[in-house]
Amino acid sequence: MKISALRTVQSLFAASLLFAAAQAPAQQVLRVSAIPDEKPTELQRKFKPLGEYLEKKLAMKVEFTPVTDYAASVEGLVAGKLDMVWFGGFTFVQAKERSKGQVVPLVQRAEDEKFRSVFITTHKEITRLEDLKGRTLSFGSESSTSGHLMPRSFLLGAKINPDTDLKRVAFSGAHDATVAAVAGGKVDAGALNISVWEKQVEEKKVDPNVVRVFYTTPGYYDYNWTVRADMPAALKKKITDAFLALDAKNPQDKEILDLQRASKFVPTKIENYGAIEAAAINAGLLKK
Structure with missing residues (x-):
C-alpha cells in the first residue's frame, strides 16, 4: 500500500474514533x-x-x-x-x-391531592383558631405551604390577622422544629403539616396528650x-x-x-x- 493511501486510511480511522467518542453519551x-x-x-x-x-x-x-x-x-x-x-x-x-x-410538576403523592395542616398547642383553653388572638404562634418556614401559607390563609378566613391580632409570630424553619417549639413552651401554638405531625406521634417524639391538635384545615x-x-x-x-x-x-x-x-x-x-x-x-x- 502506498504511503499516501496508508495515511488516508489512518486519518479516516482516527476520524471515525473521534466521531464515535463524540456520539457516545457522557455519564449523566x-x-x-x-x-x-x-x-x-x-x-x-x-x-x-x-x-x-x-x-x-x-x-x-x-x-x-x-x-x-x-x-x-x-x-x-x-x-x-x-x-x-x-x-x-x-x-x-x-x-x-x-x-x-x-x-x-411531574408527580405527587395521592395524599397531596387533599393535603392538610394542623394547629397544635399545650394550652387547654385554646380550642379554636379564634382563641389564638393575643397569643404567640410559630409557623414553619416563610415559604412553606403547609407550615405557613395555608395556615395563614385559614387564619385570615377566620378573621384573624396573624400580624396584628397575635402577640408574636415566629418562624421555626421546619415542621419538626415547630413541634419542638410548642412542646418546649416557646410559643402558645404552632402550625405544621399533618404528615410530619403524624410521624412525630408514631415515633413517640411527642406526647399527643400534652401537645394536641385543636384545628385541622380543609384539604388542598x-x-x-x-x-x-x-x-x-x-x-x-x-x-x-x-x-x-x-x-x-x-x-x-x-x-x-x-x-x-x-x-x-x-x-x-x-x-x-x-x-x-x-x-x-x-x-x-x-x-x-
Missing part, C-alpha cells in the same frame, strides 16, 4: 434536592432508597444535595444547578414565577416533584413512569413509599396549584 447525573422542611439527615435518610430505585430505572447516577433553605431549592432549579426538586405547593408556585413558567393540593421545562421529554417520561410504577404490594417499593409517606404517586399538573397561587396573592406573600 440527575441532580436532586428537596425543600428543607425537616432536618437534612432525615431528608437524606428518606431519599436514599428512592434514589437507588431511580438509578436503576433511569440507568443514570442520582445525586441528592440538601439545600440551606426553601429559597435555595427554587434558585437551584431555576439556575440549572438542580434537575429535580421536591417542592411544596407554594415553593412550586414561587419557582414557576421566578422561572417565568420554565418548570413542570401540596407537594410535588418538579423538573425544569427544558429537560428532555424522554427523561421526563422515564422519571414519571418510575414514580407511577411504585407499588405498595411490592415489599421493596413499599419501603420507599412508606419513607415518602405515600400510598402511591399520581400524575400532577400546573393547574392543580392555582388555588395555592391565589392564596399566596391574597395573603400578600406573592406579587404578580
Whole structure:
C-alpha cells in the first residue's frame, strides 16, 4: 500500500474514533434536592432508597444535595444547578414565577391531592383558631405551604390577622422544629403539616396528650416533584413512569413509599396549584 493511501486510511480511522467518542453519551447525573422542611439527615435518610430505585430505572447516577433553605431549592432549579426538586405547593408556585413558567410538576403523592395542616398547642383553653388572638404562634418556614401559607390563609378566613391580632409570630424553619417549639413552651401554638405531625406521634417524639391538635384545615393540593421545562421529554417520561410504577404490594417499593409517606404517586399538573397561587396573592406573600 502506498504511503499516501496508508495515511488516508489512518486519518479516516482516527476520524471515525473521534466521531464515535463524540456520539457516545457522557455519564449523566440527575441532580436532586428537596425543600428543607425537616432536618437534612432525615431528608437524606428518606431519599436514599428512592434514589437507588431511580438509578436503576433511569440507568443514570442520582445525586441528592440538601439545600440551606426553601429559597435555595427554587434558585437551584431555576439556575440549572438542580434537575429535580421536591417542592411544596407554594415553593412550586414561587419557582414557576421566578422561572417565568420554565418548570413542570411531574408527580405527587395521592395524599397531596387533599393535603392538610394542623394547629397544635399545650394550652387547654385554646380550642379554636379564634382563641389564638393575643397569643404567640410559630409557623414553619416563610415559604412553606403547609407550615405557613395555608395556615395563614385559614387564619385570615377566620378573621384573624396573624400580624396584628397575635402577640408574636415566629418562624421555626421546619415542621419538626415547630413541634419542638410548642412542646418546649416557646410559643402558645404552632402550625405544621399533618404528615410530619403524624410521624412525630408514631415515633413517640411527642406526647399527643400534652401537645394536641385543636384545628385541622380543609384539604388542598401540596407537594410535588418538579423538573425544569427544558429537560428532555424522554427523561421526563422515564422519571414519571418510575414514580407511577411504585407499588405498595411490592415489599421493596413499599419501603420507599412508606419513607415518602405515600400510598402511591399520581400524575400532577400546573393547574392543580392555582388555588395555592391565589392564596399566596391574597395573603400578600406573592406579587404578580
